[in-house]
Amino acid sequence: MPKRGYHHGNLKQALVDAALKLIEEKGPSGFTVAEAAKRADVTPAAVYRHFEGREALIAEAALQGHRIFGDLMEHAYADGQPSALAAFEATGRAYLAFARKFPGHYMAMFESGLSNQINPDLALAAARSQGVLEKAAEALSEHIPADRRPPASMFSAHVWALSHGVVELYTRGQPGAKAPFPAEDLLESGIGIYLRGLGLIKPDS
Amino acid sequence: MPKRGYHHGNLKQALVDAALKLIEEKGPSGFTVAEAAKRADVTPAAVYRHFEGREALIAEAALQGHRIFGDLMEHAYADGQPSALAAFEATGRAYLAFARKFPGHYMAMFESGLSNQINPDLALAAARSQGVLEKAAEALSEHIPADRRPPASMFSAHVWALSHGVVELYTRGQPGAKAPFPAEDLLESGIGIYLRGLGLIKPDS
DNA sequence: TGTACATCAGTGAACGCGCGTTCACTGATGTAC
DNA sequence: TGTACATCAGTGAACGCGCGTTCACTGATGTAC
Numbered sequence: 001m002p003k004r005g006y007h008h009g010n011l012k013q014a015l016v017d018a019a020l021k022l023i024e025e026k027g028p029s030g031f032t033v034a035e036a037a038k039r040a041d042v043t044p045a046a047v048y049r050h051f052e053g054r055e056a057l058i059a060e061a062a063l064q065g066h067r068i069f070g071d072l073m074e075h076a077y078a079d080g081q082p083s084a085l086a087a088f089e090a091t092g093r094a095y096l097a098f099a100r101k102f103p104g105h106y107m108a109m110f111e112s113g114l115s116n117q118i119n120p121d122l123a124l125a126a127a128r129s130q131g132v133l134e135k136a137a138e139a140l141s142e143h144i145p146a147d148r149r150p151p152a153s154m155f156s157a158h159v160w161a162l163s164h165g166v167v168e169l170y171t172r173g174q175p176g177a178k179a180p181f182p183a184e185d186l187l188e189s190g191i192g193i194y195l196r197g198l199g200l201i202k203p204d205s
Numbered sequence: 206m207p208k209r210g211y212h213h214g215n216l217k218q219a220l221v222d223a224a225l226k227l228i229e230e231k232g233p234s235g236f237t238v239a240e241a242a243k244r245a246d247v248t249p250a251a252v253y254r255h256f257e258g259r260e261a262l263i264a265e266a267a268l269q270g271h272r273i274f275g276d277l278m279e280h281a282y283a284d285g286q287p288s289a290l291a292a293f294e295a296t297g298r299a300y301l302a303f304a305r306k307f308p309g310h311y312m313a314m315f316e317s318g319l320s321n322q323i324n325p326d327l328a329l330a331a332a333r334s335q336g337v338l339e340k341a342a343e344a345l346s347e348h349i350p351a352d353r354r355p356p357a358s359m360f361s362a363h364v365w366a367l368s369h370g371v372v373e374l375y376t377r378g379q380p381g382a383k384a385p386f387p388a389e390d391l392l393e394s395g396i397g398i399y400l401r402g403l404g405l406i407k408p409d410s
Numbered sequence: 411t412g413t414a415c416a417t418c419a420g421t422g423a424a425c426g427c428g429c430g431t432t433c434a435c436t437g438a439t440g441t442a443c
Numbered sequence: 444t445g446t447a448c449a450t451c452a453g454t455g456a457a458c459g460c461g462c463g464t465t466c467a468c469t470g471a472t473g474t475a476c
Contacts, residue, residue: 165370197402
């Protein structure tokens with residue numbers, strides 16, 4: 001536990017953490033500077049010692065999220081190697097696992113309406129995780145005969161879209177929500193069928 | 206053009222239309238009662254002659270959206286008949302077409318955070334469009350040998366998720382957005398590969 | 411057709427609230443000597 | 444080790460603003476006779 005007297009010790013991170021909790025609870029637009037400050041036991045004005053404003057705080061939360069996300073994707077990819085197929089599947093699963101485990105980060109990254117271009121660090125971190133999936137797709141596409149091989153960036157876009165859709169529709173526990181299957185199963189089976197469609201899995205395995 | 210004197214003529218719908226435009230422009234949480242009133246050339250207080258409050262206005266917008274959406278899905282389904290495959294593919298395309306053509310409605314329906322349970326009419330209208338896709342999936346699943354036939358509600362969930370993901374990620378024209386392929390092509394090809402994976406399309410056709 | 415009146419869709423002013431942000435300040439901390 | 448001082452992370456009060464909503468009201472409309 002960090003010290004706490006008049007000076008906080010690590011207020012910047014405490015504010016980011018508070019913002020993440022708030023975003024998780026009420027969505028990106030339900031989050032307010034004042035409430036984040038309150039949760040960090042600090043006056044609203046103190047926020048401006050560490051951030052230019054509300055948007056900068058959200059951007060920092062998103063940045064941290066992209067870094068974690070990128071790491072997870074890299075590890076998933078590495079664990080699946082040397083099988084191109086296993087690596088590709090693992091990155092898909094990592095997407096959902098991240099959304100589950102870091103919902104505040106996820107929302108800051110993908111649902112806040114914040115542009116990644118706001119800040120070069122953010123743009124870089126965002127590009128990195130996307131790059132991992134594209135790399136995995138690239139390796140996978142080499143297992144398809146060259147004459148009828150669709151572009152690898154298409155695979156990654158498909159899986160990214162499917163993953164995102166599953167998260168948005170079947171992961172949010174809205175009251176009265178439809179949840180026919182666990183999201184993990186839905187994504188796993190969806191990707192499985194998709195890969196079979198690409199001819200990368202045997203029809204009956 | 207409706208008359209306009211002291212009385213508006215059709216203020217209720219004018220407010221819904223204004224709300225839809227605003228939501229389209231600034232997102233569901235960027236929309237305000239005051240601005241919707243202004244766009245309809247009316248005092249904010251007038252809104253309360255027709256709606257209980259802000260939320261009720263959004264709910265009405267979402268309701269109208271679900272009705273249009275349901276109709277589109279039904280028509281797409283009917284046009285694809287009697288081919289189960291064509292009908293299924295058509296409903297997928299209809300999803301994206303709706304999101305393109307009625308972005309305000311789409312956002313009110315799927316991005317406003319509004320629960321469909323708020324209002325029985327809304328719940329009904331929302332269930333209807335989902336039902337069409339499920340019906341299409343049901344018919345399709347009968348073309349798969351019964352012993353290795355996954356549940357039809359899974360197909361519809363997969364396609365729904367893929368469609369939603371494509372809309373969210375590749376349809377919103379954010380500055381600096383990644384748009385490797387037209388969303389329509391992405392969805393079309395994704396569903397194609399998926400259906401091949403189900404064994405419903407010939408590998409090389 | 412003309413008048414009296416009920417209905418009701420709008421107005422305009424006001425409310426309390428919480429927001430993001432600013433400012434001069436003060437108290438704690440760390441460093442130089 | 445002790446004192447003087449610069450640094451700086453926090454405070455507390457205040458700002459202007461736009462929000463959703465309420466209220467008593469008024470002017471237009473439609474109907475009964």
